[in-house]
Amino acid sequence: MTHLILAGKQLDITIERLCHQLIENHGNFKDTCIIGLQSKGVPLSKRICKRLSEFLPESNILHGALDITFFRDDYRRSEKLLVPSRTEIDFIVEGKKVVLVDDVLFTGRTVRAAMDALMAFGRPAKVELLVLIDRKFSRQFPIEPDYTGQAIDTTITDKVQVEWKESGNKDGVWLVSEIKSKTNGKAKR
Amino acid sequence: MGKLSVKHLIGIKDLKPEDINLILDTAQTFKEVINRPIKKVPSMRDVTVVNLFFENSTRTRLSFELAEKRLSADILNFTASSSSVSKGETLIDTVNNILAMKVDLVVMRHPKPGAALFLSQKVNSVIVNAGDGTHEHPTQALLDAFSIREKLGTLKGKKVVIVGDILHSRVALSNIYCLQKSGAEVMVCPATLIPKYIEQLGVKVETNLINALNWCDVANVLRIQLERQDIKYFPSLREYIMQYGITLDILKKLQKKIVIMHPGPINRGVEITTEVADSDQSIILDQVENGVAVRMAVLYLLAGQPVG
Numbered sequence: 001m002t003h004l005i006l007a008g009k010q011l012d013i014t015i016e017r018l019c020h021q022l023i024e025n026h027g028n029f030k031d032t033c034i035i036g037l038q039s040k041g042v043p044l045s046k047r048i049c050k051r052l053s054e055f056l057p058e059s060n061i062l063h064g065a066l067d068i069t070f071f072r073d074d075y076r077r078s079e080k081l082l083v084p085s086r087t088e089i090d091f092i093v094e095g096k097k098v099v100l101v102d103d104v105l106f107t108g109r110t111v112r113a114a115m116d117a118l119m120a121f122g123r124p125a126k127v128e129l130l131v132l133i134d135r136k137f138s139r140q141f142p143i144e145p146d147y148t149g150q151a152i153d154t155t156i157t158d159k160v161q162v163e164w165k166e167s168g169n170k171d172g173v174w175l176v177s178e179i180k181s182k183t184n185g186k187a188k189r
Numbered sequence: 190m191g192k193l194s195v196k197h198l199i200g201i202k203d204l205k206p207e208d209i210n211l212i213l214d215t216a217q218t219f220k221e222v223i224n225r226p227i228k229k230v231p232s233m234r235d236v237t238v239v240n241l242f243f244e245n246s247t248r249t250r251l252s253f254e255l256a257e258k259r260l261s262a263d264i265l266n267f268t269a270s271s272s273s274v275s276k277g278e279t280l281i282d283t284v285n286n287i288l289a290m291k292v293d294l295v296v297m298r299h300p301k302p303g304a305a306l307f308l309s310q311k312v313n314s315v316i317v318n319a320g321d322g323t324h325e326h327p328t329q330a331l332l333d334a335f336s337i338r339e340k341l342g343t344l345k346g347k348k349v350v351i352v353g354d355i356l357h358s359r360v361a362l363s364n365i366y367c368l369q370k371s372g373a374e375v376m377v378c379p380a381t382l383i384p385k386y387i388e389q390l391g392v393k394v395e396t397n398l399i400n401a402l403n404w405c406d407v408a409n410v411l412r413i414q415l416e417r418q419d420i421k422y423f424p425s426l427r428e429y430i431m432q433y434g435i436t437l438d439i440l441k442k443l444q445k446k447i448v449i450m451h452p453g454p455i456n457r458g459v460e461i462t463t464e465v466a467d468s469d470q471s472i473i474l475d476q477v478e479n480g481v482a483v484r485m486a487v488l489y490l491l492a493g494q495p496v497g
Contacts, residue, residue: 067218070230070260070489081192081493083211084218092226120227 005133005160006150007172014149015044018130019051021147022099031125032097033062037114038069038085043164044132045101064089066100071113087117094122099147103162103173105131108141133160133173193490197309197316200325201366209370213335215486216479223259223481233262236492239287241297242319243269243304248453248477249319249328253296256484262492265292280304281311288314294492297321302359315491323357329452330363332483334371336476337407340448345372350401352433353411353460355383356422360411360452365390376401379433381422382413398433402443409450410435410460430459437464448472 006014026032029052036045042065049063069084100114111129118124132149138156152175154160159176163169193212194205201209222230238257242250250266257264265287274283284295296317297305302324309316320326338344349368355361355377368375369391376393377383378401383394395401402408413429423429435449449461449471457463466473 069218070222070232072232075232075493076235076495079495081490084215086218087221116231120222120225120230122226 001177002161003175003177005152005173005175007170011171011173014132015047015051018132018147018149019048019055022048022052022130023055025128026097026099028056028059029061030059031095032099033064033091033093034099034101035064035066035089035093035118037100037102037110038065038067038087039167040104040162040164041100041102043166044103046166048101048130062091062096064091066114066117068110068113068117071116073109073113089121092122093118093124095125096122097126097128098124099128099130101130103131104133104135104160105129105143105145106135106138106160108139108143111143112141132162135160196491196494197305197318198327198487198491199305199309199316199318201327201330201363201370202325204327204366204370206370206372209331209334209367212331212483212486212490213338215490216331216335216483219259219485219489220479220482223478223485229259229261231261232489233257233260233492236260236294237263237265237292238294238296238488238492239265239267239292240319241267241284241287241295241299243274243297243299244320246298246320248480249298249326252477252480253317253319253328253484256481256488259481260485260488262294262488265290280308284308284312284314288312294488315494317487317491320359322359323362324359325363325366326359327363327367328480328484328487329360330367331487332476332480333360333364333409333450333452334367335479335483336450336472337368337373337448338371339475339479340472341406343372344368347373347407348376348405349373349407349409350376350378350395350405351409351411352378352398352401352435353382354413355387355411357382357414358411364409365392376404398435399439399442402435402439402447405447406445407448407450408435409452411452412454412456413459426459434459435461435465437462437468440465440468440470446470450476452476 034045034049036042049061052061065088067085067087069082128146130147131145134145134148134151135154136151157178161174161176163172165171193208195203294315296319298319299321302322304321305316305318351361365375376395378395451473455466
């Protein structure tokens with residue numbers, strides 16, 4: 001069963017609100033950089049950056065994409081081979097405030113790995129977490145988001161599927177329940 | 190998510206084109222990793238690797254060792270000259286004794302063709318062939334393919350000539366398989382140092398160096414392996430240099446700018462001159478850098494299969 005959580009105008013409003021919250025805390029983004037997590041966090045982080053630079057035309061907001069594959073804790077334990085994506089961070093995060101951006105926060109393991117992976121680029125002054133969807137009550141690590149698009153209740157067998165038009169799909173977030181899913185099985189978490 | 194179709198890396202012959210693509214794409218991400226301020230990732234921190242070298246090697250052994258260290262693996266180094274092999278221990282016994290110490294992956298260089306395949310059939314471990322006699326040297330071919338792809342954007346439709354001692358070269362055979370599976374055309378040169386029936390692999394044979402260089406986009410120059418030549422395959426080294434040595438003059442007279450590669454070690458002044466090896470057309474040192482990234486990809490993908 002597939003249930004639409006967020007799409008269209010509602011999704012735009014949510015991203016807009018997240019941008020406002022970021023500006024409240026980071027001002028002109030002089031010492032802040034935004035880093036999207038591969039793969040589905042990157043389109044979101046790019047959109048946030050684009051919107052922020054419309055609000056703050058004078059500031060040059062640093063943006064990066066971080067792949068966490070080599071820092072995951074399920075290498076040799078996962079059924080699937082963990083195939084990496086690209087990391088594109090052409091600056092040093094030493095002394096900067098970093099906003100990590102991901103689509104869904106579930107167990108917290110991805111964010112744990114991301115914090116490890118980030119340290120290869122210097123010692124950040126502060127790391128914050130922004131997620132579009134927070135799946136409540138499912139954490140396996142003590143990790144909580146600083147900025148949340150929407151918090152939802154799910155069961156462990158549910159999957160939250162996020163699609164972006166940048167990857168050739170229609171924008172939207174769907175909740176896919178175990179029974180008779182009509183989606184093409186792309187759900188990740 | 191992709192998956193390799195093989196459990197060991199014995200030769201390029203066993204790989205599918207998708208496997209080669211997966212390895213090269215993964216190597217691309219590792220190349221970014223080894224250019225970071227902190228060049229190490231923790232992926233293989235619970236994996237132990239033994240480097241078994243029954244034959245001399247500088248580049249390959251150091252490159253594998255560095256790749257393993259960058260992946261945080263634990264490493265055992267073994268060289269035949271300082272081991273019980275000289276006391277008469279067999280290959281399987283040596284390896285099984287090492288595996289009894291809970292080693293997950295074996296990287297082996299051996300002077301006998303087929304040694305890696307033999308080992309993969311007899312012992313329960315992942316085997317990576319780091320060169321077996323005159324048979325195959327898969328990681329060298331993969332890093333050559335990676336370097337060409339990086340320089341020219343793609344391998345598809347590119348023309349590569351392999352010049353030199355094809356007869357005694359494991360690099361040549363692995364390169365031919367790897368380039369063809371990636372969609373490139375291959376020519377070999379010159380004639381007396383080429384094994385019989387090589388045309389059956391679908392490669393062109395050319396005896397004239399200038400014609401070969403005018404045809405190609407990339408020239409991969411191999412070393413004359415004097416140590417493996419028990420009979421004379423050419424009248425004298427001087428004659429070989431005159432006929433097949435690549436000089437800057439020759440490169441300048443070609444219709445286009447070609448890429449020069451060499452797997453090392455170079456005999457400067459024999460197969461290529463110093464000026465050619467150090468010219469801006471040469472990607473010899475890029476090959477060495479890429480070697481670490483490609484070996485990281487091979488180790489990461491082979492060791493990444495679920496422990497079962």
